[in-house]
Amino acid sequence: MTVTQLEKDITNQWAELCPVAGYTSGWPQNKDIAHLFIPTTDAVHEANAKIGALRKRLSEISDADLRTTADKQLTLLATQLAWPQPGAAVQDCGDGAFYIKLLNTEFGRPDPKGWLPGFLDSAAKKIDFETDRLTKIPLDVTHRRQCLTAAAYCDATMRILEKDHSAKIDTVLKKLDHFKQTVDGSFKGLDADDIPTVIHVLREHTVAPTYTDGYPQLLADLYDFAPSAADLDTTATTWLGQDLTIVKALAAELASLLKLPRGSSVGEVWAEAGRKWPVGATSVKDAAKTCANFADTYLLEVPDGLSLSPTPPFLVPMITGGQDIAVDFLTAKPQSCLYYTEDKTSALLTMLNVVVHEYSHGINFVLSAQRAGSPLLNLAGPMQVPLTEGQAFWREWDFWHAAADIVGHSGLTDTQHRYLNLYGQTTCQQSQAIRAAQLETYIWRVVRHLRAMCDVEVNMGWRTFVDFLDQASEQTGLTEEFLFGECFTFLAQPGYAPAYAIDGIRYGQLQQHAVAKAGAVKDFNTKASALGFYPWTICDRKLQT
Helix, strand or coil, X not given: CCCCXXXXXXXXXXXXXXXXXXXXXXXXXXXCCCCCCCCCHHHHHHHHHHHHHHHCCHHHCCCHXXXXXXXXXXXXXXXXXXXXXXXXXXXXXXXXXXXHHHHHHHCCCCCHHHCHHHXXXXXXXXXXXXXXXXXXXXXXXXXXXXXXXXXXXXXXHHCCCCHHHHHHHHHHHHHHHHHHHHHHCCCCCCCCCCHHHHHHHHHHHCCCCCCCCCCCHHHHHHHCCXXXXXXXXXXXXXXHHHHHHHHHHHHHHHHHHCCCCCCCCHHHHHHHXXXXXXXXXXXXXXXXXXXXXXXXXXXXXXXXXXXXXXXXXXXXXXXXXXXXXEECCCCCCCEEEEEECHHHCCEHHHHHHHHHHHHHHHHHHHHHHHHCCCHHHCCCCHHHHHHHHHXXXXXXXXXXXXXXXXXXXXXCCHHHHHHHCCCCCCHHHHHHHHHHHHHHHHHHHHHHHHHHHHHHHHHCCCCCHHHHHHHHHHHHCCCHHXXXXXXXXXXXXXXXXXXXXXXXXXXXXXXXXXHHHHCCHHHHHHHHHHCCCCCHHHHHHHCCX
């Protein structure tokens, strides 16, 4: 595929508005991030004028699907300019510091000392800008907590930068302190690390549901959703009911195996399963390699360019049990590394779930970058979410189901034996662990359905976040603290959670249809991973053929 000048120009515009992602991608225009985009009135006006001029040239792209993608990328950029989320500018500054340190120390990018002062000056200005902007718009207590979360992340990432520029780093940290004081108001405890305290403060100061400006149009403009917000909520609620029935039946069955009292909650059974099947002698590294080999043989092609590494000490506070990070995805040599933190995940089945999920991201990013052809099909941003998160969501089911399909069978290959041995050494041990893995898989399905419902219901102003939390905990048997951690973060990105969950189930439907028709799950999954990040409606159509 020959890349047109318009494709390059749109990518340049994306890189100008998203310089951290542009730098991470390896795009030639972004050799550094000495300057962050600050959305002043004049800057936004100029950017919109450039977007309008690019849109007038869409006829330069002959392929209809790629032309639609180009149009959608421009709409996406304009939407992000029109509806900035509270605290997102501070999050962007934190991301800049994170990737500056990571790319220099882990991926061999040139030392940033020559332009790091410019980045720090720009970050200070951007934080000042966001602080001033937020004084002029209404913020409920939920928005304020989102802002404080972004500020804590930015504070942590700024502190991992080289100390040669300590004076400028200190200036940024002082700007962050002012930002936190501005958004914190008089809500004592809102910035606490202790989640029960935060939930208490939210409950005490939440007055009424709040509608999010721009929602639900954001669903269509950012994530290419066709159904209405109400339809999405109905779909997620229906799937929640179906999967929760399975979860509760599995929990009751496993409670007996685990010698728990009758009537133990789902959360109690899940916690005990984590103790029954600990990580133990199975290292994350060995488990990841075993899963990758199994995937490459039976589920999808695993490309060159993937790596696995313990989380560097300076990043441990910012990375959970595991996280895939893609870099150089707009170059001829895309890379993706799965970072894992051994001591953050003690439960074997949770660890396997994390490995499978994050590896799916890496495979998707690298295969797409290698084969999709146009930079427009690999721009980091919301357009990636439905396909890559949908695949990762379903890949968890793939791996559990593959184990359930082969356990107890004779004539297995060495690759199959090694995969089953992750669950135990005997057929009885494997069968029990795989049953618990089904509970693990379905609990995370339930969590994704809840996230989608939370996104729609809270952003549409149908209910408050704390009301949602109360009902979700009562309905599922999972703790409020756990559900807070799994749902709250996504509220900062309206539309992300429904794209994750709804399109994940749809991906599974497409896969099952393709397998029933052609019987080649690996071919389908590889095709999907290499397709490129078209708008979801186009991905859906392409995956039907």
